[in-house]
Amino acid sequence: MRVQPTEFAAEPLFRWLVSAGSSAAIGGMLASLAAVGRGPAGKLVFAWNGWVPVLFAAGSVLGWIFWKLIWRAQSDKTLASRRQLQAFAGFLGLMAMGSFAYPLRFLQAERRHDVFFGLGLAIVVLSAFGVLIYKTIRWVESGEPKDGESESDGE
Numbered sequence: 001m002r003v004q005p006t007e008f009a010a011e012p013l014f015r016w017l018v019s020a021g022s023s024a025a026i027g028g029m030l031a032s033l034a035a036v037g038r039g040p041a042g043k044l045v046f047a048w049n050g051w052v053p054v055l056f057a058a059g060s061v062l063g064w065i066f067w068k069l070i071w072r073a074q075s076d077k078t079l080a081s082r083r084q085l086q087a088f089a090g091f092l093g094l095m096a097m098g099s100f101a102y103p104l105r106f107l108q109a110e111r112r113h114d115v116f117f118g119l120g121l122a123i124v125v126l127s128a129f130g131v132l133i134y135k136t137i138r139w140v141e142s143g144e145p146k147d148g149e150s151e152s153d154g155e
Contacts, residue, residue, distance in 0.1 A: 023063030030059035033099055038106045
């Protein structure tokens, strides 16, 4: 018996795997924030507490909602569903930035300058690589025919 190929996004198992995996990742990110703290020597430590499972569950629900909005926007193709997705993605983006910044409050005062210098340098380098990747993709795509055209149409 031969299985007909389908688009990945239309495959229910693929949708479940993507949704579950990234939902667990968001839950894990938030749970790790609940566990981080400053130890007796002033260094970062991870300690289990009652907020860890609560934030894991909350993050998992947020991840699941995000993918539901993606699948809906893909199938509906309406402006309302796209706007909902954009708003929720913006919220998750702000949450991600806050989650990254939250542990910085536990840094020792004498180490902050070095850490912020390293973060700034990382942002510059990663941004430069992002621009290079974007320009490379644009350059590669510039030689390809537009949607609905064949290669012989351009000659």
